[in-house]
Amino acid sequence: xxxxxxxGIIRSPHIEADNTPIQPVYAEKFSAEIEIFPDFVEGxxxxxxxxxxxxxxxxxxxxxxxxxxxxxxxxxxHGIFATRASLRPNPIGMSIVRLIKRNGNILHVCGADMxxxxxxxxxxxxxxxxxxxxxxxxxxxxxxxxxxxxxIGSRNRE
Amino acid sequence: xxxxxxxGIIRSPHIEADNTPIQPVYAEKFSAEIEIFPDFVEGxxxxxxxxxxxxxxxxxxxxxxxxxxxxxxxxxxHGIFATRASLRPNPIGMSIVRLIKRNGNILHVCGADMxxxxxxxxxxxxxxxxxxxxxxxxxxxxxxxxxxxxxIGSRNRE
Numbered sequence: 646x647x648x649x650x651x652x653g654i655i656r657s658p659h660i661e662a663d664n665t666p667i668q669p670v671y672a673e674k675f676s677a678e679i680e681i682f683p684d685f686v687e688g689x690x691x692x693x694x695x696x697x698x699x700x701x702x703x704x705x706x707x708x709x710x711x712x713x714x715x716x717x718x719x720x721x722x723h724g725i726f727a728t729r730a731s732l733r734p735n736p737i738g739m740s741i742v743r744l745i746k747r748n749g750n751i752l753h754v755c756g757a758d759m760x761x762x763x764x765x766x767x768x769x770x771x772x773x774x775x776x777x778x779x780x781x782x783x784x785x786x787x788x789x790x791x792x793x794x795x796x797i798g799s800r801n802r803e
Numbered sequence: 804x805x806x807x808x809x810x811g812i813i814r815s816p817h818i819e820a821d822n823t824p825i826q827p828v829y830a831e832k833f834s835a836e837i838e839i840f841p842d843f844v845e846g847x848x849x850x851x852x853x854x855x856x857x858x859x860x861x862x863x864x865x866x867x868x869x870x871x872x873x874x875x876x877x878x879x880x881h882g883i884f885a886t887r888a889s890l891r892p893n894p895i896g897m898s899i900v901r902l903i904k905r906n907g908n909i910l911h912v913c914g915a916d917m918x919x920x921x922x923x924x925x926x927x928x929x930x931x932x933x934x935x936x937x938x939x940x941x942x943x944x945x946x947x948x949x950x951x952x953x954x955i956g957s958r959n960r961e
Contacts, residue, residue, distance in 0.1 A: 690882030694942025724848030784852025
């Protein structure tokens with residue numbers, strides 16, 4: 646068992662899970678404010694240089710997990726580890742968001758696909774040289790129609 | 804406080820932290836076996852379709868954190884959240900590795916940059932449409948000499 650602490654809170658415009666975009670790519674028009682708690686603010690030094698950051702957070706409304714799920718984008722069952730669904734054995738969410746600006750302990754980001762009041766666990770910088778992978782095979786996602794996915798993934802809020 | 808459980812274990816060839824590559828991009832020649840514990844194996848269904856996966860894991864040798872660190876690749880201090888260093892408030896590691904094959908509850912991967920016996924917390928598929936971000940600004944990393952970084956990042960094991 647591993648114990649993690651909350652380092653901040655994500656204030657997003659999404660109140661209901663059913664209306665929340667499922668990935669940042671479907672949530673470009675939604676911004677969020679990330680409040681970093683005072684004990685951890687010093688760790689933000691130089692974050693402004695990065696255009697994109699990973700947010701790792703706790704899916705705070707998830708109370709159980711499933712090993713087999715139907716993802717939002719396809720009516721076919723897959724293993725939870727072959728999806729980004731939230732009902733994971735460890736409910737850790739990950740979103741790559743665009744960093745717009747920093748005001749002290751507040752980060753303003755675009756691409757908010759998480760619920761309001763989501764507890765923040767970690768921030769990591771997106772670094773092209775480490776994280777931009779070319780020529781990947783993307784499993785069942787490779788056969789998904791991108792336009793149809795956009796409607797589903799944005800929850801028709803685009 | 805959030806409690807997470809171990810879902811598997813990563814067997815890598817790296818025994819000493821000082822000799823362990825700092826990112827998968829510097830560790831292409833190092834493979835690892837990821838053993839998923841029986842309770843969670845069903846969640847691997849269809850993972851084989853993905854060429855790359857995120858591993859989220861616990862930095863099990865980290866016993867404290869620092870908010871300001873000098874990263875391996877530069878002799879300049881940055882906030883921990885502007886680096887990928889392990890001394891984080893929540894010691895969650897993230898590596899994007901290449902999935903070579905699956906044998907039952909064992910995943911064979913390349914790009915091992917974590918210590919042997921690292922506890923696994925989560926696996927997520929790398930999905931180009933979500934995760935490959937174009938035209939990013941990469942902060943202090945943008946001024947790092949890539950060849951010099953390769954020597955440092957691989958710990959001269961390339």
